[in-house]
Amino acid sequence: xxxxxxxxxxxxxxxxxxxxxxxxxxxxxxxxxxxxxxxxxxxxxxxxxxxxxxxxxxxxxxxxxxxxxxxxxxxxxxxxxxxxxxxxxxxxxxxxxxxxxxxxxxxxxxxxxxxxxxxxxxxxxxxxxxxxxxxxxxxxxxxxxxxxxxxxxxxxxxxxxxxxxxxxxxxxxxxxxxxxxxxxxxxxxxxxxxxxxxxxxxxxxxxxxxxxxxxxxxxxxxxxxxxxxxxxxxxxxxxxxxxxxxxxxxxxxxxxxxxxxxxxxxxxxxxxxxxxxxxxxxxxxxxxxxxxxxxxxxxxxxxxxxxxxxxxxxxxxxxxxxxxxxxxxxxxxxxxxxxxxxxxxxxxxxxxxxxxxxxxxxxxxxxxxxxxxxxxxxxxxxxxxxxxxxxxxxxxxxxxxxxxxxxxxxxxxxxxxxxxxxxxxxxxxxxxxxxxxxxxxxxxxxxxxxxxxxxxxxxxxxxxxxxxxxxxxxxxxxxxxxxxxxxxxxxxxxxxxxxx
Amino acid sequence: xxxxxxxxxxxxxxxxxxxxxxxxxxxxxxxxxxxxxxxxxxxxxxxxxxxxxxxxxxxxxxxxxxxxxxxxxxxxxxxxxxxxxxxxxxxxxxxxxxxxxxxxxxxxxxxxxxxxxxxxxxxxxxxxxxxxxxxxxxxxxxxxxxxxxxxxxxxxxxxxxxxxxxxxxxxxxxxxxxxxxxxxxxxxxxxxxxxxxxxxxxxxxxxxxxxxxxxxxxxxxxxxxxxxxxxxxxxxxxxxxxxxxxxxxxxxxxxxxxxxxxxxxxxxxxxxxxxxxxxxxxxxxxxxxxxxxxxxxxxxxxxxxxxxxxxxxxxxxxxxxxxxxxxxxxxxxxxxxxxxxxxxxxxxxxxxxxxxxxxxxxxxxxxxxxxxxxxxxxxxxxxxxxxxxxxxxxxxxxxxxxxxxxxxxxxxxxxxxxxxxxxxxxxxxxxxxxxxxxxxxxxxxxxxxxxxxxxxxxxxxxxxxxxxxxxxxxxxxxxxxxxxxxxxxxxxxx
Numbered sequence: 001x002x003x004x005x006x007x008x009x010x011x012x013x014x015x016x017x018x019x020x021x022x023x024x025x026x027x028x029x030x031x032x033x034x035x036x037x038x039x040x041x042x043x044x045x046x047x048x049x050x051x052x053x054x055x056x057x058x059x060x061x062x063x064x065x066x067x068x069x070x071x072x073x074x075x076x077x078x079x080x081x082x083x084x085x086x087x088x089x090x091x092x093x094x095x096x097x098x099x100x101x102x103x104x105x106x107x108x109x110x111x112x113x114x115x116x117x118x119x120x121x122x123x124x125x126x127x128x129x130x131x132x133x134x135x136x137x138x139x140x141x142x143x144x145x146x147x148x149x150x151x152x153x154x155x156x157x158x159x160x161x162x163x164x165x166x167x168x169x170x171x172x173x174x175x176x177x178x179x180x181x182x183x184x185x186x187x188x189x190x191x192x193x194x195x196x197x198x199x200x201x202x203x204x205x206x207x208x209x210x211x212x213x214x215x216x217x218x219x220x221x222x223x224x225x226x227x228x229x230x231x232x233x234x235x236x237x238x239x240x241x242x243x244x245x246x247x248x249x250x251x252x253x254x255x256x257x258x259x260x261x262x263x264x265x266x267x268x269x270x271x272x273x274x275x276x277x278x279x280x281x282x283x284x285x286x287x288x289x290x291x292x293x294x295x296x297x298x299x300x301x302x303x304x305x306x307x308x309x310x311x312x313x314x315x316x317x318x319x320x321x322x323x324x325x326x327x328x329x330x331x332x333x334x335x336x337x338x339x340x341x342x343x344x345x346x347x348x349x350x351x352x353x354x355x356x357x358x359x360x361x362x363x364x365x366x367x368x369x370x371x372x373x374x375x376x377x378x379x380x381x382x383x384x385x386x387x388x389x390x391x392x393x394x395x396x397x398x399x400x401x402x403x404x405x406x407x408x409x410x411x412x413x414x415x416x417x418x419x420x421x422x423x424x425x426x427x428x429x430x431x432x433x434x435x436x437x438x439x440x441x442x443x444x445x446x447x448x449x450x451x452x453x454x455x456x457x458x459x460x461x462x463x464x465x466x467x468x469x470x471x472x473x474x475x476x477x478x479x480x481x482x483x484x485x486x487x488x489x490x491x492x493x494x495x496x497x498x499x500x
Numbered sequence: 501x502x503x504x505x506x507x508x509x510x511x512x513x514x515x516x517x518x519x520x521x522x523x524x525x526x527x528x529x530x531x532x533x534x535x536x537x538x539x540x541x542x543x544x545x546x547x548x549x550x551x552x553x554x555x556x557x558x559x560x561x562x563x564x565x566x567x568x569x570x571x572x573x574x575x576x577x578x579x580x581x582x583x584x585x586x587x588x589x590x591x592x593x594x595x596x597x598x599x600x601x602x603x604x605x606x607x608x609x610x611x612x613x614x615x616x617x618x619x620x621x622x623x624x625x626x627x628x629x630x631x632x633x634x635x636x637x638x639x640x641x642x643x644x645x646x647x648x649x650x651x652x653x654x655x656x657x658x659x660x661x662x663x664x665x666x667x668x669x670x671x672x673x674x675x676x677x678x679x680x681x682x683x684x685x686x687x688x689x690x691x692x693x694x695x696x697x698x699x700x701x702x703x704x705x706x707x708x709x710x711x712x713x714x715x716x717x718x719x720x721x722x723x724x725x726x727x728x729x730x731x732x733x734x735x736x737x738x739x740x741x742x743x744x745x746x747x748x749x750x751x752x753x754x755x756x757x758x759x760x761x762x763x764x765x766x767x768x769x770x771x772x773x774x775x776x777x778x779x780x781x782x783x784x785x786x787x788x789x790x791x792x793x794x795x796x797x798x799x800x801x802x803x804x805x806x807x808x809x810x811x812x813x814x815x816x817x818x819x820x821x822x823x824x825x826x827x828x829x830x831x832x833x834x835x836x837x838x839x840x841x842x843x844x845x846x847x848x849x850x851x852x853x854x855x856x857x858x859x860x861x862x863x864x865x866x867x868x869x870x871x872x873x874x875x876x877x878x879x880x881x882x883x884x885x886x887x888x889x890x891x892x893x894x895x896x897x898x899x900x901x902x903x904x905x906x907x908x909x910x911x912x913x914x915x916x917x918x919x920x921x922x923x924x925x926x927x928x929x930x931x932x933x934x935x936x937x938x939x940x941x942x943x944x945x946x947x948x949x950x951x952x953x954x955x956x957x958x959x960x961x962x963x964x965x966x967x968x969x970x971x972x973x974x975x976x977x978x979x980x981x982x983x984x985x986x987x988x989x990x991x992x993x994x
Contacts, residue, residue, distance in 0.1 A: 048601050052822045054594070055581040055603055055700040059736050087818050089864070093837045098821035159837070161826070294864035296873060299706035299815055301736050 005183070005251070008223075008258040014185040015231055016178040016250065017220030018129075020196060022171045022206045023139065023213070024067050029167035030138040031058030031101065036169075038212060042162035050167035052096030057300050060085075064136060064169040065108070065304060066314060067205040071171055072109025072134045073315050074199050082305050083108040085136075085298040090291060093159065094141035096166055102137035104295045108304060109134035114199075115323070116191040118184050127184075129192050130176040141166035171205075177231060185221075185254065190247040193217050197243075198322035210241050217246055221253040223261065232257070233267040237281050239274045249274040252281060329353060333362040339370070346374055348384050354391035360398040368394050372412050376419055389418045396425045409482045410434050436485050440492065443476070443484060447493050450475035461497045469493055502526050503985075506572050506666040506720040513560070513571040520553035520560075520571030524615050527573045531617070531664045534991040539639045540649075540659040542578050543586050544618035549573065556613040569723055570613030575665035577656050578619035579626050580711065581700040582606045589702050590622040590634040590652075593848030594829045603700020604732045605669060605711050612727045617665055620655025624850045625820065626676055626704040628652050629922040630912065633852045638909055641684060643949055643988050647906040650680025650922075656714050657684040662991055667724050668714040673705050674808055675902070675926025677712050678938035682901035682952020685940045685984040687721050687969070688714045690926070692959045693933035694739035696725075697732030703819040705812040706737075708930040716985060718939060718970040722750040725962070739960065749963035753970035756790035760968070761894025765801045766925045772904040774944025775951040779900045782941045782953045785975040786968070796893050798886035803879045804928045805920060810863045810876035811931075816853075817860030823848060855916065884932040891958050896968050899925045901938035901952030929956050937965040939973050940984045950984060 003011070029036055032049035048056035072079055086104035112131035117124050142165050147157030173196065181188040197208045197215060208215045222234035235257070237249045252274075257267050271284035320328075329349070330340045333356070343349050348369040355365035369384060373394075377384040397414055400406040406414065406429070417428035428434070450472045451458040460468040469490065476489045501509065501523065512518040528546055535541055556571040576582060579589050581599040583606075588594045602610070609616060623633035631639040631654025639654040641647040642662040649658035656668035657680035670677035672690035681688030689712045696711045703709060713724035725746050732738045762783065767776060787793050825831035825844035833843025849857070863872035890897055902922055912918045929936040934956060941953035953972065957964040977983065 048599075051827060053581075053599065053601070053828070054587070054589070054597075054702040054822070055599070056601075057699050057735050059734060089818050089821060091821065091824065091838070091841060093824070093826045093841075096822065096827065098824055099818050292866045294818070294861065294866070294869075296814060296818070296864055296869070299737075300703075 003255070003258045003262055005255065008254060009183040011226060012223040012254075012258055012261070013179065013182065013226050013228075014250075014254050015222050015224065015234075016175070016181065016185055016189055017234065018175045018178070018189060018192060019218040019220070020173045020193065021216040021218075022071075022173065022200055022208065023215070024064050024169040024171060025204070025206045026061055026063045026067065026169055028061060028063075030061050030064055030136070030169035031167055034167065038214075040164055042160070042164060045164040046166070050096065051163055052098075058101060058298075060301060060304065061169060065306065067169075067203070068108055068134060068136050068171050069306060069311060069314050070203050070205060070318060071173070071200065072112065073311075073318055074203055074321070075109070075112040075114055075131050075134065075173070077109035077112030077131060077134055079306060079311050080106065080108055080110065081308075082106070082303050084303045085301045086295045087298050089294040092140070094143045094161055094163075094166070096141065096163060100137060100140065101298055101301070103135035107133040107135035108306075114192065114195060116188065116195045117323075118187045118191050120184055125184075127181060127188050127191075129178055129188070132174045132176045134171060134173050137170050137172060139165050139168040139170050186247040186250040189219060189250045190243050193246050194243050195322065202319045202322050202325075204319075210243070213241075216240075219246060219249050219253070221250055221257065222267070223254065223257045233269050235267065235270055235272050235281075237272045237274050238284065241276065245274055245276060248279050249281065252279055256281070333366070335362070335366065339366065342370055346370060346377075346384055348374070351385060351391050351394070355394045355398070358391055358395035360395045364398045364401075365394065368398070368415070372415050373419070376416065387419050388421055389415065393418050393425055400425065400429075404485050404488070405429075405436055406434070407436055407482065407485055410436065434483070436483055443480070443489060443492055444496070446476045446479045446484070447472070447489070447496055449479060450493075451496075458497060461494070461499060464499070466494070466499060469497075502530050502663045502666070504666070505717050506569060506715060507717075507723065509572050509666060510569055510723075520556045520615060521550060523571065524549050524553040524573050524617070527617060527665055530662075534662050535664060537640060537645055537991055538642055538658050538662045538664070539637050540575070540620050540655045540662060540664055541618045542588060542590070542621050542634075542636055542655065545585055545616065548585070549615050549617050552610070552613075552615045556615070559613070567612040567727065569667070569727060571615065572667060573615040573617045573665050574609060574724075575618065575620045575656055575659040575668040576606070576609075576616050577653050577668070577670050578622055579671050579702045579704075580605055580669055581702065582616065582619070585619065587619065587702070588636070589626070590624045590631075590636060591848065591850070591853070592635040592830065593823045593844075596830070597828045599700075601700065604697035604734060605728045606700065608728050609669075614667070614727065620653070620659055620668065622655055623652035623676075624853050625702070625816070626652040626671055626673055626709075627816070627852050627856055629675070629679055629919055630907075630909070631655060631680075632909060632913055633850055635850055640909070641906045642991055643684065643906065646908055647949070648683070648909055650683040650902075650906065652676040653680045653688075653714070657681055657686050657688065660684065660686045660714060660716055661985060661988060666716060667720060669711060669728070670714045671701055671709055671711045672926075672930065673708045673710075673812060674930050675923035677714060678926050678936055678952065678954060679902045679922055681714060681938040682940075682954075683906040683950060685950030685988065686714060686716055687718055687937065687939050688712065689721050689725060689937045689962070689965060690929060690935060691725065691729060691962055692739070692935040693930075694735075694737050695743065695935070695960070695962060696729050697735040697738050699732055699734040703815075705815040706819060707815060708808075708812055710930070716983070718937070718966055718973050719747070719750045721937070722746040722966045729962075741960065744960065744963035746963055746966050750966040750970040752967055753974055754789075755786055755968055755971045758791045758896070758968065759894040760786055760791045760793050761796035761890055761897045762793060763801070763890070763897050763899050764795055764797045765799070766899035770903050770921065770924070771900055772944060772946070772951075774946045775900050775902070775904060778941035778944060778951045779953055782972055782976070783898070785972055785979070789971055789975060791968075794894055796890040796897065798883070798890055798928065800879065800882040800886045801928050804883055804931055805924055807876040807879035807883070808923075808927045808931060809859070809920060810872050811880065813856040813860030814863045814873050814876075815860065817857045817864065820849075820853070820857060852916070880931045883928050887928070887932045887934055887956075887958070895957070896964050897956040899954050899956075900941075901925060901954040905944050905947055905949035905951055925954060934959050935962045935965055937969045939969050940976070942976065942980070942984070943987065
């Protein structure tokens with residue numbers, strides 16, 4: 001019989017192991033000068049080295065080492081004074097040399113940690129995730145299986161190979177077994193990958209796009225009886241392509257393991273694939289008979305021995321940690337937790353910060369990015385950050401409102417115009433003929449008209465019932481087609497009715 | 501003209517006495533004349549060679565300053581990648597492959613104006629000591645066509661000895677330049693590891709492979725070494741330091757006051773009497789020239805062969821994994837990619853290559869790694885220490901290059917251990933990454949075949965090889981009255 005999640009937690013303790021692969025954003029590949037740009041015609045970004053042609057030799061990309069050291073330092077790791085590449089030997093058509101140049105028992109970074117925050121029943125709680133190692137390796141090419149229904153190798157008529165990806169620098173970040181998270185294991189897993197992604201982004205070492213595969217997570221999950229010391233058998237779930245999937249995959253595996261254990265069956269150590277649509281996993285390659293990769297030190301490369309002062313130079317240029325930055329911004333902007341979380345979830349923190357840095361009031365900056373811009377982004381099913389509107393544009397709009405040259409309503413038209421690619425705010429204002437009606441006599445005429453139309457309302461205002469003025473202001477705004485400054489209208493109206 | 505040295509040919513080219521086209525044609529004619537007997541070449545690039553020669557002649561005519569060996573022809577071991585020219589490594593596996601790029605060695609030869617005549621035969625993927633493991637055909641020793649020309653670079657050494665080329669490129673993983681030189685009466689140098697770029701050298705054992713010059717005398721080898729040697733950013737294991745002055749050392753040729761260490765462990769049992777006799781005569785010549793002969797001991801050399809036959813196969817099992825029919829070379833079989841890979845590797849690799857791949861795969865397997873590959877690496881360190889110790893007592897070390905003269909084709913084909921023993925004196929140099937040269941020491945009395953004298957020096961001390969080698973060569977030449985190859989059978993007259 002299967003257990004509910006709550007029952008499972010009473011009986012078993014989940015233990016996680018997370019392996020994150022990150023494609024580094026270097027201009028050239030790990031061991032040759034070929035471009036790493038995504039999406040080029042197949043096999044156009046290759047050379048004798050990344051094709052593994054006879055005689056070709058690798059040369060380590062120094063930028064990749066610098067990036068990896070930066071990652072290690074940001075994750076509180078030690079940097080090995082001496083580390084080596086090794087060959088991981090196995091045959092696969094998308095691997096040109098039939099070995100992957102990787103790091104094995106001598107990784108460049110080791111022994112770090114990352115603290116992540118998770119919302120629990122007892123409030124926000126911090127979990128420390130220990131990092132086992134951070135190492136470098138090269139990516140493989142890509143196989144495209146043609147003719148089959150599923151795009152999988154089974155049932156395919158033939159396969160095509162694209163080696164553009166072969167040799168792109170990868171960094172693998174491996175945690176130690178993560179225990180003690182109890183029922184929050186799925187949330188901790190998600191928070192870890194999310195925090196890691198933010199750190200990698202802040203370092204500028206990768207574009208960390210899970211959907212394009214530049215950040216990939218393999219989630220290892222096992223269960224053991226509460227109080228037991230020995231780890232249970234784990235499964236390794238691949239194809240986890242979003243933060244939400246990380247959480248779902250861990251939960252789904254916990255439930256699957258528990259169901260097996262309750263039936264008295266055993267968990268098979270294997271690779272599993274996560275399915276976004278169904279939210280569950282299916283078995284991949286069984287690892288019962290562990291493959292022997294026959295690792296040995298790569299004789300074509302010399303050891304990596306980064307100079308101490310180089311490491312210190314990299315350390316000195318590390319950016320502020322995302323968590324520290326969030327705390328700082330939240331304090332300086334005086335934003336409640338909920339709104340802070342909204343900005344992070346909408347991925348507009350950078351935009352808001354830049355808008356504020358350009359002189360906009362934090363509350364106004366935030367309300368634009370989380371309001372009108374987020375609304376349009378939602379409509380178009382795009383992240384706000386990918387719309388063609390910049391913090392510069394938003395700061396300018398905010399400034400124009402401040403100067404009375406735009407009303408909120410007109411500003412929304414301007415913002416929409418920018419997003420539609422009509423130009424920068426000034427150009428749109430000009431093109432569309434947007435103008436705040438600030439001519440007092442024109443406004444006064446509209447005010448007089450509004451009083452004539454609603455004399456009883458005007459009486460109430462005259463009698464000191466100020467809130468009633470809203471109806472009159474609304475009528476004025478309507479008559480001026482929104483081009484009037486509502487504050488100005490209010491001021492003139494109240495004065496006219498002897499209330500100011 | 502073809503029997504002259506490369507240096508003499510270069511002088512004739514410089515003086516205008518001779519054009520490179522004439523010289524190249526003379527060598528192509530010699531190849532036509534004798535190579536059906538010697539079988540040194542796998543591919544002769546007549547058109548390309550003549551085009552290169554015309555180009556050099558034109559540049560010389562235009563008054564361009566050319567490098568010393570410009571216009572002189574050369575034979576290239578088929579393990580070295582040359583753009584557009586078939587490169588098979590003596591294997592069926594690479595049939596039909598024309599590399600899209602030049603190795604660094606080839607690029608340097610081309611820019612020095614050296615004419616590449618063609619690709620020479622070799623043991624498949626440089627695994628062997630007789631060139632019998634070539635998938636194409638065996639090469640014959642010009643001294644006796646029923647005998648082997650050494651290996652793996654038997655094609656290059658035979659081409660020199662048969663006057664098909666005055667210069668050649670070889671590669672030496674355990675002796676593949678020096679042992680062929682010894683058994684053909686020619687000169688071969690295994691440079692310091694990292695001294696010549698490996699970029700474009702099809703790897704057998706990456707940590708041991710080293711390309712080097714082959715010639716008929718020491719000075720020619722020094723000139724060629726200076727062309728191909730020196731730092732290459734495309735090879736991470738390349739040494740980033742200037743080459744010592746090699747030509748100058750060969751011209752200096754003095755051993756007065758030098759200490760020459762005879763390695764106790766590299767003589768005696770297993771060495772042919774006539775080979776040892778010529779070796780000892782060489783020592784006497786050096787002593788006469790004013791060198792002090794000392795005996796040194798390298799106790800760990802005993803384990804060198806065993807360590808070599810774990811390290812080299814281990815690395816080769818990984819290096820040769822790329823030959824899988826997916827991108828280049830032959831393809832056979834049908835079904836899944838794995839089935840095609842299996843069928844192709846079954847068909848494409850010869851017996852010795854398979855033997856070493858299996859050996860290496862086993863040695864690297866989990867559970868055996870420490871006992872085999874791990875222990876072999878420790879032995880390697882001990883051998884390096886033996887060298888370090890020995891070099892505190894002597895400037896250079898010496899030994900016979902190979903324990904015997906050339907054996908008969910087929911004689912050792914079925915006894916891999918007997919075959920492996922050919923390299924017993926050359927392997928330690930590769931394991932330690934130091935350098936060595938083989939020069940002819942004379943003809944063994946019992947069979948009248950050439951024997952080799954090996955000189956070894958420390959890392960980046962390649963100049964000492966040329967200095968001592970040239971001194972001994974000059975002493976022996978004055979003793980013999982003529983170069984050793986003048987005593988070889990004339991192969992002409994079809």
